[in-house]
Amino acid sequence: MSRSRSVTALVVILLLLLASLAASGCGSKSGPKYLRFSVGAEPETLDPRKSTGIPESTVQAQLFEGLTTLDATNKPLPAMAERWEISPDGLRYKFFLRPGVKWSNGDPVTAYDFEYAWKTTLSPEFGAKYAYQLFYVKNGEAYNKGLTTADQVGVKALDDRTLEVVLEKPTAYFLSLTSFHTLYPVPRRIVEANPKWAAEPKTLIGNGPFKITNWVHNSRIELVKNDQYWDAAKVKMPKLDFILTESGSTEIAMFDNNQIDMGDNAPPAEYPRLKKEGRLQISPYLGTYFFSFNVEKAPLDNVKVRQALSLAIDRQSIITNVVKGEQRVALAWVPPGLADATPNSDFRSVGGDYFKDGNIETAKKLLAEAGYPDGKGLPAIELIYNTHDVHKAIAEALQEMWRKNLGVDVRLANQEWKVFINTRSKGAYQIARHGWIGDYADPMTFLDMFETGSGNNDSQYKNPRYDTLIRLAKSTVNPEIRMKAMHEAERLLMDDAVLAPLYFYTRVTLVKPNVKGYQRSVLGHVYFKEAYVE
Amino acid sequence: MFKSIVGRILSMVLVLWVIITVTFVLMHAIPGGPFTAEKALPEAVMKNIEARYRLNDPLPKQYVDYWANLLKGDLGPSFKYESRTVNEIIAEGFPVSAELGLIAVSFSVLIGIPAGMAGALYQNRWPDHLVMLLATVGISVPSFILATVLIYIFALWLQLLPAAMWGSPEYVILPALALAGMPTAFIARLTRSSMLEVLAQDYIRTARAKGIAPFKILWLHALKNALLPVVTYLGPMIAAIFTGSFVIESIFAIPGLGRHFVTSIYNRDYTVILGITVFYSALLVVMNFLVDLAYLWLDPRIKMDGEDQH
Numbered sequence: 005m006s007r008s009r010s011v012t013a014l015v016v017i018l019l020l021l022l023a024s025l026a027a028s029g030c031g032s033k034s035g036p037k038y039l040r041f042s043v044g045a046e047p048e049t050l051d052p053r054k055s056t057g058i059p060e061s062t063v064q065a066q067l068f069e070g071l072t073t074l075d076a077t078n079k080p081l082p083a084m085a086e087r088w089e090i091s092p093d094g095l096r097y098k099f100f101l102r103p104g105v106k107w108s109n110g111d112p113v114t115a116y117d118f119e120y121a122w123k124t125t126l127s128p129e130f131g132a133k134y135a136y137q138l139f140y141v142k143n144g145e146a147y148n149k150g151l152t153t154a155d156q157v158g159v160k161a162l163d164d165r166t167l168e169v170v171l172e173k174p175t176a177y178f179l180s181l182t183s184f185h186t187l188y189p190v191p192r193r194i195v196e197a198n199p200k201w202a203a204e205p206k207t208l209i210g211n212g213p214f215k216i217t218n219w220v221h222n223s224r225i226e227l228v229k230n231d232q233y234w235d236a237a238k239v240k241m242p243k244l245d246f247i248l249t250e251s252g253s254t255e256i257a258m259f260d261n262n263q264i265d266m267g268d269n270a271p272p273a274e275y276p277r278l279k280k281e282g283r284l285q286i287s288p289y290l291g292t293y294f295f296s297f298n299v300e301k302a303p304l305d306n307v308k309v310r311q312a313l314s315l316a317i318d319r320q321s322i323i324t325n326v327v328k329g330e331q332r333v334a335l336a337w338v339p340p341g342l343a344d345a346t347p348n349s350d351f352r353s354v355g356g357d358y359f360k361d362g363n364i365e366t367a368k369k370l371l372a373e374a375g376y377p378d379g380k381g382l383p384a385i386e387l388i389y390n391t392h393d394v395h396k397a398i399a400e401a402l403q404e405m406w407r408k409n410l411g412v413d414v415r416l417a418n419q420e421w422k423v424f425i426n427t428r429s430k431g432a433y434q435i436a437r438h439g440w441i442g443d444y445a446d447p448m449t450f451l452d453m454f455e456t457g458s459g460n461n462d463s464q465y466k467n468p469r470y471d472t473l474i475r476l477a478k479s480t481v482n483p484e485i486r487m488k489a490m491h492e493a494e495r496l497l498m499d500d501a502v503l504a505p506l507y508f509y510t511r512v513t514l515v516k517p518n519v520k521g522y523q524r525s526v527l528g529h530v531y532f533k534e535a536y537v538e
Numbered sequence: 539m540f541k542s543i544v545g546r547i548l549s550m551v552l553v554l555w556v557i558i559t560v561t562f563v564l565m566h567a568i569p570g571g572p573f574t575a576e577k578a579l580p581e582a583v584m585k586n587i588e589a590r591y592r593l594n595d596p597l598p599k600q601y602v603d604y605w606a607n608l609l610k611g612d613l614g615p616s617f618k619y620e621s622r623t624v625n626e627i628i629a630e631g632f633p634v635s636a637e638l639g640l641i642a643v644s645f646s647v648l649i650g651i652p653a654g655m656a657g658a659l660y661q662n663r664w665p666d667h668l669v670m671l672l673a674t675v676g677i678s679v680p681s682f683i684l685a686t687v688l689i690y691i692f693a694l695w696l697q698l699l700p701a702a703m704w705g706s707p708e709y710v711i712l713p714a715l716a717l718a719g720m721p722t723a724f725i726a727r728l729t730r731s732s733m734l735e736v737l738a739q740d741y742i743r744t745a746r747a748k749g750i751a752p753f754k755i756l757w758l759h760a761l762k763n764a765l766l767p768v769v770t771y772l773g774p775m776i777a778a779i780f781t782g783s784f785v786i787e788s789i790f791a792i793p794g795l796g797r798h799f800v801t802s803i804y805n806r807d808y809t810v811i812l813g814i815t816v817f818y819s820a821l822l823v824v825m826n827f828l829v830d831l832a833y834l835w836l837d838p839r840i841k842m843d844g845e846d847q848h
């Protein structure tokens with residue numbers, strides 16, 4: 005009898021406890037005066053030399069600062085370096101560091117920290133994935149391959165405040181690269197003492213506007229203002245919380261429940277509602293969503309078949325009905341947002357469109373010329389995509405358009421992400437979904453992937469003329485020659501219909517109207533240096 | 539008794555060996571590796587990384603090395619999360635999942651068993667119908683639906699509880715309820731059916747004939763026997779719930795261990811795949827062993843048989 009009573013009592017107590025907890029659950033409904041940003045998945049690492057992803061570089065962009073930083077139009081501005089000199093041949097850069105710049109622990113930031121960071125990134129033992137972002141530096145690649153020693157690498161601190169960099173080839177966009185996280189400095193003294201320095205908030209010392217105070221894996225990263233930062237006067241926010249979640253529906257629930265102020269991964273189905281509520285910010289994002297044709301696999305080895313398929317797509321309807329993020333119809337390869345040769349001109353506007361969206365008449369004609377009038381005689385084509393509901397919806401839309409407009413039978417197959425990448429890079433496909441995001445602010449980040457033998461040339465495209473143009477553009481810093489060569493290369497790519505571009509990405513951000521002053525880069529990251537919450 | 543325990547431990551070790559070996563072979567058989575990425579790495583860079591993680595060694599050597607480290611208790615570094623080890627990942631994630639799991643299991647036991655008893659006691663009357671209706675719903679509604687409904691009601695509509703994240707006690711309630719739904723329903727059904735079976739037996743009829751209060755019969759005479767199937771179910775269920783649920787942890791952004799069971803495979807994070815498989819299997823065989831011990835203690839017939847001997 006007593007046992008039964010105690011069990012009953014326990015149940016009652018537990019339920020009461022729950023009720024009281026529920027009642028005390030949430031406090032005030034207006035958010036705090038600092039920012040809570042849902043940044044995406046758990047960072048693989050916060051060591052800027054090792055990371056590759058967008059959530060990583062977004063957190064790092066608050067913790068570190070490179071020699072330069074990019075303004076809203078991707079123009080490099082002085083950051084750690086207050087000025088620089090470039091030799092007439094474009095090969096030798098001399099960076100002069102700002103006087104008095106400090107790490108968040110008060111140590112001075114020196115040119116030696118940069119030299120150390122770049123050389124360790126390149127060293128073969130270190131095994132950094134993005135080591136190739138430093139292959140522009142003289143002997144960078146040779147050192148990474150173990151063919152030469154560190155002292156042969158073209159980066160050297162001449163004194164505490166002067167960094168000399170020698171490049172392999174003239175690189176017009178090198179000052180944009182120096183704003184990239186792989187080229188950030190690291191605090192040499194700390195790193196040498198503790199190789200796992202970036203794993204712990206205590207030793208993760210940076211030189212950016214914020215410093216890290218807490219990192220709960222798979223949950224949150226907390227930052228506070230870094231008073232040692234050279235431009236600390238401009239930093240308004242006392243605190244910055246990064247929330248780590250890979251689920252878009254979790255993010256939207258937290259946003260609606262006032263647990264976050266801003267986020268990057270809401271599901272497209274929610275866009276129309278948020279847009280109406282004025283809580284959606286759409287900004288350009290340097291990327292192209294496309295379908296890659298394998299030019300070696302019949303019937304896609306026939307350029308007319310490829311052109312027909314690309315022309316028969318109604319891109320606008322996919323944007324309106326499926327992806328919903330106000331993306332721009334892509335009728336070329338390189339997305340807008342990149343400077344052309346003359347000041348204030350855009351590579352995309354200069355290059356223009358290469359064809360018309362949904363040009364079914366011409367598509368039918370081309371398919372007939374290829375020997376398949378109304379799709380007759382054309383064997384079924386397989387299209388592969390990585391398992392994801394949005395990619396699936398897009399693939400199904402294409403399948404229907406090609407069936408209706410051309411009479412072409414396309415079969416869909418989905419694969420798990422890494423299996424998919426493996427299949428695609430081996431060229432074991434006919435048509436594959438693809439998306440490419442630029443690494444730096446220059447058309448070259450899109451164009452050199454189709455060079456013969458490039459590791460990312462999944463289309464297996466081989467065109468000596470194309471290769472010559474890319475080599476020409478890479479050999480000079482003369483903007484006219486470079487841009488002309490790249491426009492010509494893009495025309496070849498489009499004429500040969502190596503790929504069917506669909507749309508140029510946008511970045512769709514959930515954001516409360518009272519969040520101000522943040523800067524969004526077309527490369528995907530956000531700079532919270534001057535952000536504030538009203 | 540001692541002999542059978544030693545036998546059990548040996549078979550547990552064998553089971554673990556088979557699990558590790560099969561997992562090792564299977565995970566290396568999936569296409570793609572830990573460093574397969576959208577942007578292909580230059581060959582030299584890939585070589586350096588593989589050398590750093592000893593992935594360029596032949597597989598049999600990797601297998602032997604893995605065992606050598608495992609016997610030292612070292613599960614290796616994560617390939618995905620630079621500078622975190624698998625031991626650290628388990629040490630950080632398991633307490634969170636176990637805390638959530640403990641609360642969810644407590645919910646299921648404290649609600650499921652009384653509900654099942656009520657059903658058995660009032661068989662074919664309205665309390666029974668109500669319990670069975672709820673149990674059927676509980677078993678057929680998947681946890682992610684329950685979670686979404688709970689979030690909608692308590693976080694978005696009533697604004698009483700947070701929609702996600704982990705920390706103070708209010709963060710535990712919704713995920714624990716979502717996680718407890720299925721096992722609660724299952725335990726209620728198990729308790730009800732085994733209770734009915736026990737109640738139909740002669741010794742209960744005798745107790746009734748003696749005029750003992752029905753409630754007392756239930757608590758003192760029937761429950762212990764009726765709980766046997768529930769205990770059997772609790773063993774593996776505790777191992778599963780304590781190691782976390784991928785679905786619940788990703789919906790509620792909980793930094794537990796459950797997420798790694800799925801994400802490590804997406805990431806081809808070989809050491810994490812193996813490490814958590816080892817951990818979960820070890821927990822599972824231990825729990826099953828404990829269940830067997832509990833059996834000996836719970837089943838009165840075993841004792842009575844022994845007593846009949848003299």
